[in-house]
Amino acid sequence: MKKNSLYKGTLQNIILKLLSKEVKMYGYQITQRAKELTEGELEMTEGALYPLLHKLEADGIIMSEVQEINGRSRKYYLLTDKGKKQQATQENEMRSYLFNLKTIFDI
Amino acid sequence: MISAEEKLQIENYLISKKLPLDILLEVKDHMILQIEDCMKDDKISFEEGFSKVEYSWKDSFSLTKYWIFYGQEKIPLVVKKIIKEKYDQILKKAFVFALMSFIINIFLVFYANNVEQYKIFFHVQNALFVVAPTLVLVLNFKILKYIRADFKFKGRIFYTIYQKNVGLLAISTISMVQVAMKEGKYAYWFLRTDNHTHILFTLLTFIVPLFVQWFVIFGIMNFFEHKNTLKNVSAISNY
Numbered sequence: 215m216k217k218n219s220l221y222k223g224t225l226q227n228i229i230l231k232l233l234s235k236e237v238k239m240y241g242y243q244i245t246q247r248a249k250e251l252t253e254g255e256l257e258m259t260e261g262a263l264y265p266l267l268h269k270l271e272a273d274g275i276i277m278s279e280v281q282e283i284n285g286r287s288r289k290y291y292l293l294t295d296k297g298k299k300q301q302a303t304q305e306n307e308m309r310s311y312l313f314n315l316k317t318i319f320d321i
Numbered sequence: 322m323i324s325a326e327e328k329l330q331i332e333n334y335l336i337s338k339k340l341p342l343d344i345l346l347e348v349k350d351h352m353i354l355q356i357e358d359c360m361k362d363d364k365i366s367f368e369e370g371f372s373k374v375e376y377s378w379k380d381s382f383s384l385t386k387y388w389i390f391y392g393q394e395k396i397p398l399v400v401k402k403i404i405k406e407k408y409d410q411i412l413k414k415a416f417v418f419a420l421m422s423f424i425i426n427i428f429l430v431f432y433a434n435n436v437e438q439y440k441i442f443f444h445v446q447n448a449l450f451v452v453a454p455t456l457v458l459v460l461n462f463k464i465l466k467y468i469r470a471d472f473k474f475k476g477r478i479f480y481t482i483y484q485k486n487v488g489l490l491a492i493s494t495i496s497m498v499q500v501a502m503k504e505g506k507y508a509y510w511f512l513r514t515d516n517h518t519h520i521l522f523t524l525l526t527f528i529v530p531l532f533v534q535w536f537v538i539f540g541i542m543n544f545f546e547h548k549n550t551l552k553n554v555s556a557i558s559n560y
Contacts (some may be wrong), residue, residue, distance in 0.1 A: 219357045229501055240350070240351075241347065241350075241351050242350070242351045242355065244368055246358075259346075259377075259380075259381075260351065260377070260378060260381055260399065261398065261399050261402065262379040264344075264347070264399060264403060265399065265402035265403050265405075266401075267405075268406055268407060269406035270409045272406055272407050273410070280346075283350075286328070286346075286349070286350055286353070287346045287348070287350065288350050289347045289350070292457075292521055303509040
């Protein structure tokens with residue numbers, strides 16, 4: 215992460231949310247989309263991104279498919295059915311968490 | 322746009338970093354896109370973009386050891402992180418199966434009518450863990466050539482992240498042969514008679530098969546992960 219480690223614990227939520235919106239994404243695209251949405255604030259390191267993607271794949275939350283693009287292979291990640299349910303649950307939890315956090319910090 | 326020669330330069334760089342082919346292909350695509358964006362956004366040359374990207378990956382490519390990997394060779398940190406996530410899962414699943422076999426073993430102690438019958442059960446049960454990996458290797462003889470390091474890059478890299486440990490299947494099977502040749506009588510004596518004089522041998526009779534079976538099941542699962550990953554790699558490249 216670029217500026218702080220607060221995003222660290224939420225990296226999985228961020229990846230799952232992006233995949234739920236974009237349907238399928240490749241590693242570099244995920245880093246760039248997160249960076250773009252946060253106006254450069256969130257810079258995912260490759261060393262954190264790929265182990266997490268492979269963990270989610272091993273857990274059956276996401277799956278991958280490889281396509282040939284411009285003569286080279288590109289690995290896309292997609293949510294599985296299990297992943298879609300988990301993403302919805304985690305998003306609700308995260309929204310509740312953010313709401314509570316906002317309430318506290320707005321005192 | 323990056324030229325074919327420059328792509329080859331990136332590929333050679335990743336080979337020098339000892340990335341297995343399945344990870345290399347993914348990282349190569351990532352690096353090419355990163356360099357192209359650097360060249361476009363910062364208006365710099367390929368060499369400058371490559372240096373910049375190389376620096377951003379520096380920590381991920383630092384070499385480290387992973388205890389579960391056979392041999393003393395170090396691997397890149399990013400590979401260790403990825404394989405650790407995969408192996409944590411495989412080890413857990415393999416242990417559940419080994420534990421089920423352990424429970425069956427205890428059941429067989431009580432099911433047997435006498436120690437001679439239990440000895441047969443013990444041999445058969447453990448022999449299954451020799452037969453299963455042997456069958457896996459025989460039925461998959463076509464991919465045995467992918468057990469050694471790759472032939473395209475003259476042995477400099479592995480095809481998949483799992484390949485380094487595929488040889489463990491043979492080692493664990495040989496260990497299992499030794500277990501299957503034992504009699505297991507101490508377990509029977511301990512649980513079915515008042516003979517509790519050989520505590521150490523009894524413990525070994527329970528624990529050694531459990532761990533070697535765990536090892537064999539892990540080896541089989543690792544082999545199939547290697548096989549499946551190999552399919553993906555060969556489907557997308559001409560290696």
